[in-house]
Amino acid sequence: MTALLPRRGLAQILALIVILAVDRVVSPQFFDLRLQDGRLFGSLIDVLNRGTPVALLSLGMVLVIATRGIDLSVGAVMAICGAIAASLADSHGLPVVLAAALGAGLVCGLWNGFLVAVLGMQPIVATLILMVAGRGIAQLITEGRIVTFSSPDLVWLGNGSVLGLPVPVVIALGMLILTGAVVRGSALGLLIEATGGNARASELAGVGTRAMILAVYVWCGVCAALAGVIAAADIMGADANNAGLWLELDAILAVVIGGTSLFGGRFSLVLAVLGALIIQTMNTGILLSGYPPEFNLLVKAVVVLAVLLLQSPKFSGFAGIAARLRRTKA
Amino acid sequence: MKGLPPALITAIVLVAGFAACAMQFPNIASTRVVGNLLTDNAFLGIVATGMAFVIISGGIDLSVGSVIGFTTVFVALAIERWGVPPLVAFVAILVLSAAFGAAMGAVIHIFDLPPFIVTLAGMFLARGASFLLSTESVPITAPVYSTVSDFALRMPGGGRLTAIAIIMLVIVIGGALLLHLTRFGANVYALGGSRTTASLMGVAVGKMTIKIYMLSSLLAGIAGIVFSFYTSAGYSLSAVGVELDSIAAVVIGGTLLTGGQGSVIGTFLGVLIQGLIQTYINFDGTLSSWWTKIATGVLLFAFIALQQGLVALARRPVRKSAGATT
Numbered sequence: 270m271t272a273l274l275p276r277r278g279l280a281q282i283l284a285l286i287v288i289l290a291v292d293r294v295v296s297p298q299f300f301d302l303r304l305q306d307g308r309l310f311g312s313l314i315d316v317l318n319r320g321t322p323v324a325l326l327s328l329g330m331v332l333v334i335a336t337r338g339i340d341l342s343v344g345a346v347m348a349i350c351g352a353i354a355a356s357l358a359d360s361h362g363l364p365v366v367l368a369a370a371l372g373a374g375l376v377c378g379l380w381n382g383f384l385v386a387v388l389g390m391q392p393i394v395a396t397l398i399l400m401v402a403g404r405g406i407a408q409l410i411t412e413g414r415i416v417t418f419s420s421p422d423l424v425w426l427g428n429g430s431v432l433g434l435p436v437p438v439v440i441a442l443g444m445l446i447l448t449g450a451v452v453r454g455s456a457l458g459l460l461i462e463a464t465g466g467n468a469r470a471s472e473l474a475g476v477g478t479r480a481m482i483l484a485v486y487v488w489c490g491v492c493a494a495l496a497g498v499i500a501a502a503d504i505m506g507a508d509a510n511n512a513g514l515w516l517e518l519d520a521i522l523a524v525v526i527g528g529t530s531l532f533g534g535r536f537s538l539v540l541a542v543l544g545a546l547i548i549q550t551m552n553t554g555i556l557l558s559g560y561p562p563e564f565n566l567l568v569k570a571v572v573v574l575a576v577l578l579l580q581s582p583k584f585s586g587f588a589g590i591a592a593r594l595r596r597t598k599a
Numbered sequence: 600m601k602g603l604p605p606a607l608i609t610a611i612v613l614v615a616g617f618a619a620c621a622m623q624f625p626n627i628a629s630t631r632v633v634g635n636l637l638t639d640n641a642f643l644g645i646v647a648t649g650m651a652f653v654i655i656s657g658g659i660d661l662s663v664g665s666v667i668g669f670t671t672v673f674v675a676l677a678i679e680r681w682g683v684p685p686l687v688a689f690v691a692i693l694v695l696s697a698a699f700g701a702a703m704g705a706v707i708h709i710f711d712l713p714p715f716i717v718t719l720a721g722m723f724l725a726r727g728a729s730f731l732l733s734t735e736s737v738p739i740t741a742p743v744y745s746t747v748s749d750f751a752l753r754m755p756g757g758g759r760l761t762a763i764a765i766i767m768l769v770i771v772i773g774g775a776l777l778l779h780l781t782r783f784g785a786n787v788y789a790l791g792g793s794r795t796t797a798s799l800m801g802v803a804v805g806k807m808t809i810k811i812y813m814l815s816s817l818l819a820g821i822a823g824i825v826f827s828f829y830t831s832a833g834y835s836l837s838a839v840g841v842e843l844d845s846i847a848a849v850v851i852g853g854t855l856l857t858g859g860q861g862s863v864i865g866t867f868l869g870v871l872i873q874g875l876i877q878t879y880i881n882f883d884g885t886l887s888s889w890w891t892k893i894a895t896g897v898l899l900f901a902f903i904a905l906q907q908g909l910v911a912l913a914r915r916p917v918r919k920s921a922g923a924t925t
Contacts, residue, residue: 274756338741339715393715394856394903395661402896408889518719531713563734563835566727573720577712 280579281527281543288550296557308430312553312566314438320549321437323346323515324542325496327527328448329489331494331541334524336482337465337533340390340489343520345403346377347513352410354498355507358418360591366423371494377403378490382483400517408511417506438497441542444492449538454456458536460484465533522569523548527577545572605853605906606865616875624882627768630758632878637666637764638872640834640839642667642822643830644767644867647845647852648774649818651866654849655778656811657791657858658714662721663819663845667838670728670823674894675737675833685743699725700816704809713718720810722842729835733819736834739827747828763825772817787811791858847895848873851902855910872898893914 292299292312303313326343333340350370357366377399384395418424421491429436433555452458463471464481472478496516503505526547527540548569621628637644644665653660670692677688703721705712751759778784786807789797798804827833852869854861876894880886 386649388904390903390907391856394850397843397846397850398896398899398903400841401717401847402893405889405892405896408887409893413887413889495640518723521719525716531716561730561734563727563730566723566726567728570720570723573716573723574706577706577716577720578710 278537278540278543279526281540281547284526285543285547285550288338288547288554292550292554292557299433299557304433307433307522308435309433312557314435316546316549316553317438318435319553320546321435321441322496322500323516323519323523323548324441324525324545325444325492325499326516327523327545328444328538329485329492330517330520331524331527331529331536331538332448332461333489334390334521334529334531335461335465335533335536336485337468338482338485339396339521340381340486340493341393341396341517342377342399342403342494343380343489343493344513344515344517345400345407346374346490346493346514347500348407348507348509349377349403349410350374350494350497351501351507351512352407352416352509354423355418356410356500358420358423363422363426366420367498370498371491374490374492374494374497375487376490378487379483379492381490382486385486386479386482388436396569404509407507407512411507411509413504413509415508419505423498423502424505425502427499427505437503440495440499444495445542448488452538454535457481462534462536465535467534519548520545522573525573544572604862605860605902605909606862606868608905609851609853609865609868609872609902613872613875616872620875620879620882624879627878627882630754630756632758634754634758634760634764636871636874636878637767638759638761638829639877640870641761641763641767642826643841643844643848643873644870645770645818645822645825646841647848647870648771648863649815649867650842650845651774651849651852651854651861651863652778652787652811653714653815654846654854654856655791655858656787656807657794658707658808658811659718659846659856660700660703660721660812660815660819661715661718661842662699663815663822664838664841664843665722665725665729666699666816666819667823667826667841669694669725669732669837670820671827671830671833671837672729672737672764672835673833674734674824675739676732676739676828678739679737685741691826692824693817696820696823697813697817700813700819703808703816704812705758705805707812708805708808715813726835732835733833734835736832738832740831744828744831748831763828766821766825768822771863771867774818778863783807783810788859791855791860793859842871844895845870847899851895853896853902854907855906856903 294313297313302309302313330340330343330408353373354366354370357369381396381399384390387481411485426436431439452461460476461481463474463476464478468478497513500512523544524541526544527537529536529541551568551572552565555568556562617627626632646667650660650663667777673692673695674688677683677691678685699721703717706712707717708784747762750762751775752765754760778787786797786802789800789802790804790807830837839889848869849861849866850856850869851872852862852867873895876891880888880890
């Protein structure tokens with residue numbers, strides 16, 4: 270798998286380089302970096318920093334999608350965990366706040382995993398429940414207000430820096446390495462792919478598919494919780510209505526751009542994170558170019574379509590389309 | 600699925616819920632409140648009807664909310680800025696949205712892609728396009744709008760059955776007839792049951808897929824026009840998240856999300872249940888509107904768990920008898 274990585278990731282790396290080049294044309298200062306107060310500043314760092322929530326979400330999402338599932342609730346889980354972190358921040362220490370928020374994410378993931386693995390629900394439906402109810406729960410926690418806090422520990426988590434890099438970026442990098450070490454350093458990744466490839470065959474071959482599915486949803490919940498805490502720490506407050514809104518779609522998009530098939534069976538963590546960075550580089554580029562941010566959605570739509578068509582098993586140049594059309598007409 | 604059909608369970612929940620609300624607030628049981636409930640949920644009822652077709656056929660359409668948003672902006676700009684007569688604008692947007700749906704259906708079929716992700720792209724595209732048209736709310740002052748808004752049938756008890764509520768009821772009834780009485784409807788069920796089987800039995804799967812998504816987008820376009828009547832304005836951010844509400848209505852209405860089973864009437868009841876929750880919260884006054892989301896989530900879970908149980912029950916005897924013969 271790792272040996273194949275460079276070849277598989279070529280399209281994504283090229284795409285990122287092209288978008289970076291376009292950004293360079295649009296904004297000549299794009300690659301400028303400067304060190305100020307022991308922290309790096311610049312558009313590139315900004316891309317990394319802003320891309321962190323989606324990158325974290327995509328780390329969990331990619332494993333879920335590898336088992337042939339999908340988790341629509343990550344945005345709502347972000348809102349819940351951000352709300353918990355924000356409401357505890359000023360009265361408790363950072364360890365308690367983090368434990369509570371990540372614990373909540375774990376419970377949310379456990380709930381999704383229980384519905385999918387034990388009750389056998391379709392993943393879209395099972396996670397739809399929490400997607401709908403989750404924002405309500407988050408508002409229950411914040412009592413419908415935007416909860417703000419001033420705890421320096423939590424603020425540091427969103428705005429501080431380590432070795433010149435913003436803390437969120439370091440956390441995301443750490444999570445990527447941790448997840449990669451756990452799933453690729455052991456047979457876990459293979460078992461997850463087996464579950465997604467053919468759950469029944471894997472079950473018969475002795476893979477604990479239920480445990481695998483439960484585990485990936487729990488991990489997805491924890492990643493979403495971390496993203497929620499960082500998003501709350503970034504704006505020093507929790508907005509139950511808007512925190513993580515539509516980010517589940519960005520996370521799915523990042524995974525799809527990263528070449529992971531929605532039909533399960535294979536995945537790449539690095540490429541999913543690369544997908545998240547591609548999305549963010551586009552967003553930042555559009556912002557810098559002076560176009561209204563509304564263009565983001567149009568560009569995203571075009572990118573999704575292009576990636577989908579390239580990935581489609583039925584797509585092999587225009588000859589393929591023509592042949593297909595002829596068959597449909599017949 | 601012998602025994603109680605899921606739509607009947609939805610009806611029982613609706614009646615019981617309505618009775619419980621009426622016991623606490625006697626005023627809920629009046630034609631005024633019911634009339635308002637129909638008016639407030641008119642656009643949702645129309646979209647959900649289209650969504651029922653898509654979901655019964657085994658697909659999903661995430662783009663409907665954005666199509667509504669695009670429609671309201673397009674109609675508002677066409678009438679107010681470009682000076683197009685309202686009727687021409689309506690026809691244009693309906694053609695446009697039907698073509699949009701057909702294109703999504705074609706991409707789903709030709710490239711064999713999951714509907715989820717294709718309609719997700721459609722959602723971005725339609726929302727982005729409406730942002731491009733205008734990011735601000737455009738009020739509509741055309742005389743047609745005040746005429747339609749003022750039109751209402753008087754119901755006994757002082758309730759008003761408004762024009763948009765009537766449009767919704769007509770579409771729900773038409774949708775139910777189309778689904779249950781025509782060959783098109785039978786084909787929708789067949790597609791949801793099994794694509795391969797349907798194709799082997801002579802259903803033109805490609806054409807059906809295109810038509811189903813066309814229908815869904817067309818109804819979303821109509822819902823958009825109704826929404827613009829409801830608010831007398833076009834706004835690119837209107838109807839955000841309506842796709843979720845309509846999927847929830849379809850599921851609460853007893854339609855299996857795996858496809859092959861369900862009804863338009865059940866979906867309509869699902870819309871009414873959501874409307875009832877909203878009405879109860881309005882009457883109560885102390886509860887915040889986010890309780891709607893939690894209540895909808897709980898109902899979603901209850902209905903899906905119920906379906907899961909029913910499906911498991913339906914399968915069990917088959918497995919036993921199969922075991923007995925060997």
